[in-house]
Amino acid sequence: QKEVEQDPGPLSVPEGAIVSLNCTYSNSAFQYFMWYRQYSRKGPELLMYTYSSGNKEDGRFTAQVDKSSKYISLFIRDSQPSDSATYLCAMETGGFKTIFGAGTRLFVKA
C-alpha cells in the first residue's frame, strides 16, 4: 500500500465548475500537507500549504485536511481553462522527506 493515494484521473469539467481533488494517506505522523500544480514540461508549483487539520482558503482555492480520516482535499471554484494541469498532493512528517501522490490530471473545457 502506498503512503499517499491519489486518483490519477483524468478529470474533465466545464469552465466555471467546482472541482474537488483529494488524497488519502496511511501515515498518521504526517503533519504538513501541500497541494502543487504542475503544468506540462514544468516543475511543480506550490498552491496551498496546511499544517495539521483544518481549512485554508486562498482566492478560488480551498484546502481541507481531516487527520481523523486521513483525507485531504483541494477545491477549485469557478474553474478556468488555465487551471488545466496536474495537481499533486504532498505530505511531510516534519523533516526532510516529502511524499507526493501520483497526481490528478485536470482538464477544464471552455
Next chain:
Amino acid sequence: ETGVTQSPTHLIKTRGQQVTLRCSSQSGHNTVSWYQQALGQGPQFIFQYYREEENGRGNFPPRFSGLQFPNYSSELNVNALELDDSALYLCASSNPTSGGAGGETQYFGPGTRLTVL
C-alpha cells in the same frame, strides 16, 4: 519564475553510462532536494542537501549520489544507468527557518528529462 534553474533540459544516454545533472538554487536558499518523476507518477524523493551535507535520503541505491557546493548549487550523479532511470529529474530549493523541522516551501526547477536507451 522561481529562480531555480536546471541543466541540461534534455539528455539521452545509453544503459551503463554515467550522467551528471545540475541545479542552481534560488538566491538565499541553503537546502536542495532532488526528486525523480517517472511518467504519470508523482515526484519521488532521492535525497536532500543542507549546507553541503547530505541531510536525508529516500529509497534509491548508492549509484545515485549528489554534491552541494559552497554557493549552494548542486549536482545529481547517476552511475551505471538503467532503463528504469528514464524520468524527469527535479531539484527543489528551500531555506529552512525552523531547523529543518519540516513544512518549508520548496521551489522547483523545470527539471531535466533523462532518457536511457
